[in-house]
Amino acid sequence: MNTILNISAYKFVPLPDAHALRELLLERATALQLKGTILLAEEGINLFLAGPEWYVRGFVALLHTDARFADIAPKESWSGTQPFKKMLVKVKNEIIRMNHPTIRPAEGRAPAVPPATVKRWLDQGHDDSGRPVVTLDTRNDFEVDAGTFDGAIDWRITKFTEFPHAVQEHKAELEGKTVVSFCTGGIRCEKAAILMHQMGLEHVYQLEGGILKYFEEVGDAHYHGGCFVFDERRAVDARLEAAPELTQG
Template sequence: MNTAVPTDSDSKTVLNISCYQFVAIDAPDALRDTLHERAQALGLKGTVLIAEEGINLFLAGPADAVRTWVDALRGDARFAALAPKESWSDEVPFRKLLVKVKPEIIRMNHPTIRPDQAPRAPALPAGTLKRWLDQGHDDEGRPVVTLDTRNGFEVDVGAFDGAIDWRITKFSEFPDAFQAHRAELDGKTVVSYCTGGIRCEKAALYLDQEAVRHGLDAKVYQLEGGILKYFEEVGNAHYHGDCFVFDERRAVDPELAPSPDSVVE
């Protein structure tokens, strides 16, 4: 985990983390109870979703408390590789702590897509995507398109320049949207992206499988770490606007600071 202190403002003392991992969890209810107890004892707020396919979390609080919770979770070998993305704020952007067991940590309603049971689709580092967008093609000379896997209202807050946006209203609509628009991906290198990586990881796996099934000439990647990692590593190159987040900040800017126009008072 990045352990740097905030540099934009000494007043920003609340550490916000987001992270997910697709990994088989055979007793999600027991894990829920353990993680809830730890987070509550440390005074953290946010949301932790657990399913048989993995974990997805958004937590905030004092830096030492947040990192203590993460270190304890990493003590479980299944989560040793967790690398939360960090940002800072003046206030905790969550009203309460929720730790829930769900059928999926991100709902797609497509049971054959199980990232915890299959190899990942290739992940593209932020710097490589920027370079490809700078030059207008990938390293093989193929045209590159970015495919936004988020809901339409999130895209409206900010997106990559010229991104494909199928105006879905929930992620479970993504498979049908692909079937309706799959021809536009033929012959392209497709980089799926989302906020922090979880949706584009499932989407890329689905796209890769379906491209083969339909005989499409499409090379599929997922943007490693999503928009938040892209902001952290290369800023807002080829991106316009902010990034919507599902907490009271509503959006963060390319410096990963709460967007002044979006914070809920």
């Protein structure tokens, strides 16, 4: 029986008090017997937590008391066991490392497109203006290998810091197309979409909520395999449950 609630969420918002916030969130999460990872940086927060439902929801309620996090709506999945071994709260230079300081999502989000719209575009083979649509996987190669959208562009990057150079190399291939960047939960593809706009690509969107939100809202249409997650489940399927064939591989 799946009794462990797993949540993931992020928000780009200035956190000049990241170090003080680390102590507070670690204390709260530990008191609620949660395990997982919270990353904090001047640019925002990124979290992956798991525990009994009541405790997880209690932590989210506490998080919402901070006005900066009041609109955080975590993506949820369930598991039969605790997929994390410990509770970690870390302060980093970036909550998702790109080494590109001009990319500051807190100053303006990338245009986002909801899962239902992406599915409709892929069903019809073009966007609402008749422009060809391509999906661009912004994750690392081993994540892509667990599953991705049919025909997705995959540059086989091994870390996200390689993404800016890959865009520069392949920019011409994206010209004149509607590009939907996607990732696990939205954080990478948001930075990726902003970067591509800055580099002159006009029709670029991020998949709102990433693959996990796509699974939640429209299932696995146009997608094959599972979605890699950074815990002991290794991957989840379109039902947001551990994918056995990938978990055991």
